[in-house]
Amino acid sequence: MGGTLADKRDYYEVLDVERSATEKDLKNAFRRLARRYHPDRSEEPDAEDKFKEIQEAYAVLSDPDRRAHYDRFGHDSPAGNPFGGFSGGGFNINLEDLLGGDFFSGFFGGGRGRGRERRGSDILVRHSIELATVLTGSEESIELDLPAECKTCTGSGAKDGKTTTCSQCQGQGRVRVRQQIGPFVNEVVQDCRECGGTGSIIESPCNDCSGRGHRVEERTIRFNVPAGAEHGTRLRLRGQGQPAERGQGSHGDLLIEIEVLTHPWFERNGSDLIMSLPLGYPDLMLGTKISIDHIDGKKLDIVIPASSSAGHTLEIKKRGLPHMRRSGRGDVVVLLKLHVPDKISKADKKQLESMKSSLNPSDQVQRILDDASERRANE
Ligand SMILES: [Zn+2]
Ligand SMILES: [Zn+2]
DSSP states (O other): OOSOGGGOOOHHHHHTOOTTOOHHHHHHHHHHHHHHHOTTTOOSTTHHHHHHHHHHHHHHHTSHHHHHHHHHHTTSOTTSSTTTTSTTTOEEEOHHHHHOHHHHHTTTTOOOOSTTOOBOOOEEEEEEEOHHHHHHOEEEEEEEEEEEEOTTTTTSOBGGGOEEEOTTTTTOSEEEEEEEETTEEEEEEEEOTTTTTSSEEESSBOTTTTTSSEEEEEEEEEEEEOTTOOTTOEEEETTOSOOOGGGOSBOOOEEEEEEEOOOSSOEEETTEEEEEEEEOHHHHHHOEEEEEEOTTSSEEEEEEOTTOOTTOEEEETTOSOBOSSSSSBOOEEEEEEEOOOSOOOHHHHHHHHHHHHHHSOSOHHHHHHHHHHHHHHHO
């Protein structure tokens, strides 16, 4: 037993529970800590020691007799070493029962569910679309190099399809392993190393796929991009991903992540399209109409009323993108900006000078106040 009694931590402290903790509290605390410190999985430097400590504490506290004994005597038990009565075998904590199969499935290869159900990996590809495509949605078709079942061996990986049942696991693919960690014996279920968890041994591997059971093949993938799709939307094509190893189990999924290409002038805010429109002072003052090509194929007419202010916005209703979960379209929001030329002619300068007295605000302070209150009202 490592450590002296003096530097042994209190079991309740180890599990970070109250002395009144119920059986369920203990179990939850153990699960939480075991997930964090399991030596096969933890990256903490002292994980193994921590894990032993946690197991020991749990083994004692989860046993009512031992807990009562510990509560009375602590580590200074008159019976000496609290594990004295259990020479040899140690504690048999079934970690798989305690932590659940999911906890272990992550250790060995991963990517599969409970029990013997095996699944190929998911494959993620990115696909770019124009902003205009978001408007209507579209049926896309792309060529991809994807792993597909090897036709020569029908996915088994074996030449002539010949395999023998693995003697190590009797074809189960999984084996129970007793693991000794300090004084404890854990029973864990692992993938059989002999057969790679498949339950069968290939006598001679298929030449075309080197025994993997799948090869890369060019495939045409068709899918629908829904109208209103957002940048980063992932479409899941079930069963179109990687086949399971040696054809035993289901295919993974193919995930297509939609990338919406940047538009030259529109920004997107949900289903609204936002653009800024620089205008000369006369157009803002007198009003005007600007007509530009829009992504819906029609002209977008922007009517700027007389006496418009730079910094204000105009909304053109229902010319934005389709809403995702309801009918209709968002708006185009136009931010008015004042275009100021770098240089002006002498004649223009003279004219501007002459307009100063009539166009500049005479009540500057009042303007500042009005502007500030308008800004606050809009916040
Ligand atoms: Zn093959
Ligand atoms: Zn095996």
